Amino acid sequence: MSQTGSSSITTLSNPLVSNSQTATHNLARRKTAQTLAFMLIWLSGLIAIAAVVWIIGYVMIQGASIVDLEFLTTRPQGGMDGEGGMSTTIVTTLYLVSLTIAIAAPLGIGAAVYLVEYATEASRESIFIARLISLSRSGVEILAGVPSIIFGLFGFALFVSAMKLKFSLLSAGLSGACLILPVIIRTSEEALLSVPRSLREGSLALGATRWQTIWGVVLPAALPGIITGIVLSIGRIIAETAVFWVTLGGSYRLPKNLLSSGRTMALHVYMLASETRAFERAMGTAAVLIIVIIILNLVINYLSRRLTARATGQR
């Protein structure tokens, strides 16, 4: 900083007095700089809060006038005016979430278990497996950074066109599973790593095999963390639009089976806003969507708080 500059000359002439003077002067200036900077910092925090409050408040207030039991339990009418409720979109979202989790959770948790429990030992045994494991780790990293529209494009090419599943729940579920796989793998890995070594050693010392230890001791201990990851990915599936826009079709009817097209809540918002002029209905659907997301966030907060409480309580 340039606090020395002009004052250094006076320091020479009258060291004692001017030194204290410059010091106070200096300090005052630095304090002003600090106040100014902190004001800007507080302002940026305030803007972030204001953005949240504005967006959520606006959507909620606009949505409150349209959401009622009838809106929730009647189906959309289709057509250009976007009449009707949103019932089928709620159910489709539920179907899609359960399908996606059913596909991605076993894969993701299995991968995490292998990477945490077996990887170090297996890569010591053979170079080939060591290569595979490091490949798989970088695969997870790459997958986590891929933008969702690429997953949509991939799902469109592989599941919709090449495997001839058409625009359907199944192709959307498979593409969605690819999207959330890295989330589940990462959170499960963290959960498994946080299980104390002593638990594993105790179980192994009692004569249990590796798999018995994992199934009976490690997985139950890591369960809250794994569930947090699953809830997180449920939130991602509910919020996702781009992938399902190119794989789910967008029929407003209720899907009859896995191969029929459908429309999730987020997709409904997009289609109402872009293809019809029914903005108030889009707002209503968006309000329901935000309520669901807030509830999921609360669940995650609760789970992680319980986790940390347990972790600190044990030690």
Place this chain on the structure above:
Amino acid sequence: MRENKNTPSQLYTDAKEVDRPFLLIINNLLITVGSIGLGGYWLFQNQTFWQKIPSTADQFQAWLLFILIVGLGSTLLVGLWKYKNWARTGISFIFLIGLVYFLTNEFFTVATAIFAGNKALKIKELGSIIFTSLVHITTTCSIPLLLLIGLLKFAAFFNEAPAQRRFIDRTVRYFLLATALSAVLIVFLIIIFTISEAMPAIEKIGLENMLLGTIWRPGSATETQTLGQFGLLPMIVGSIYATLGATLLGVPLSIGAAILLAEVAPKPVREVVRPAVELLAGIPSVVYGLFGMVVLAPLVRNFEVPQNTGFGILTASIVLAVMIIPTITNIAEDAIRAVPHNYKEGSLALGATHWQTIYQVILPSARSGLMAAIILGIGRALGETMAVIMVIGNSIAMPAPLDNNLLTLVLSAARTLTGNIAVEINYASGVHRSALFFTGVLLFIMIMSINSIARSLMRERSTQ
């Protein structure tokens, strides 16, 4: 599969061989009846089938299936009778699948009854539907559920030989290795499929024409001829403008919020701001898009410039800036917190103010983490799709200033690479479709290089 009580149960079964629990006997009866019934059903079904088309192959298949099912059933039966653990696991699994099947079926029925209608149901109708389905669930699920609970409860009776246990241990390991490879398999599939779908466009149109062409007019292209023009430059420029705008607006905000969270704010403020930022990350992108359409676009329209629709780069930049706040703030806060405490203490002890410490000591040492945060934020803005196509106007023309003032460039409508894919993929075919896949490849390459820079920066930080 908790067989830790192996030795006691061995003793137990030896001593009380006669005292077989009631539920186990029922289980055995059920398996006998079930396997013979199921096998017979297949045999019978195919018998009616034979009468139409007499063929030895069908007869053979039916018998094979019959033998298979009955054999499997009796194997499980014997295993259960001898308190083998594999039999218990297998039977529990079968019951579990049955339960899931019944429940999903019931859920589909109820959902169709309640939600598929045009009119809202009355409370009475709703109640009757729910009541009947509850009765239905209890009747169909009670028996498998009871047996399942029974099997779980009598787990202590069952045991398995060490050889079997080792066998399971080994098999499971290979299964898990297969699941661990799923992520890398998906990455390979993504690369293979997008590139192979993009190849026809590269061959027919040419790399140069696509990357440097300024006109996107796919209209008249068909499978055989490429009359349409596929210049991607307007979208590349549009993506860059929107991302740049989002970075300029969003980065100072997010870094400020990160400093606030890590250094300045007292605990109660932190406990309000952090969940708010987390919530910002959770809000679906369509909601941002909708908000931009309904609230921001009319505000932007207030600038009195001819042809200003309110949908353009500025609106998109504002929306994206808000969307990247959580990404940057979270990582930047972590980076700031990772700076060793003694740096800060040393600086404060030398008489520097808190701000001087932050500005001259903490931020420089968190530099690589902050850069990684910003780059990841840029990646997020570049990859965002739905919110952007709702507010950017999706014009296929090159973004240009609306009048003589250069600043009106920000009001011009544009289209991003992501938007180009999402808007047209659902009806594209032939070369057009292939060109869209090429757009995807381009986007993939851009984002991958951005992410790898961020990752190497993060790694640098962790090795420091």
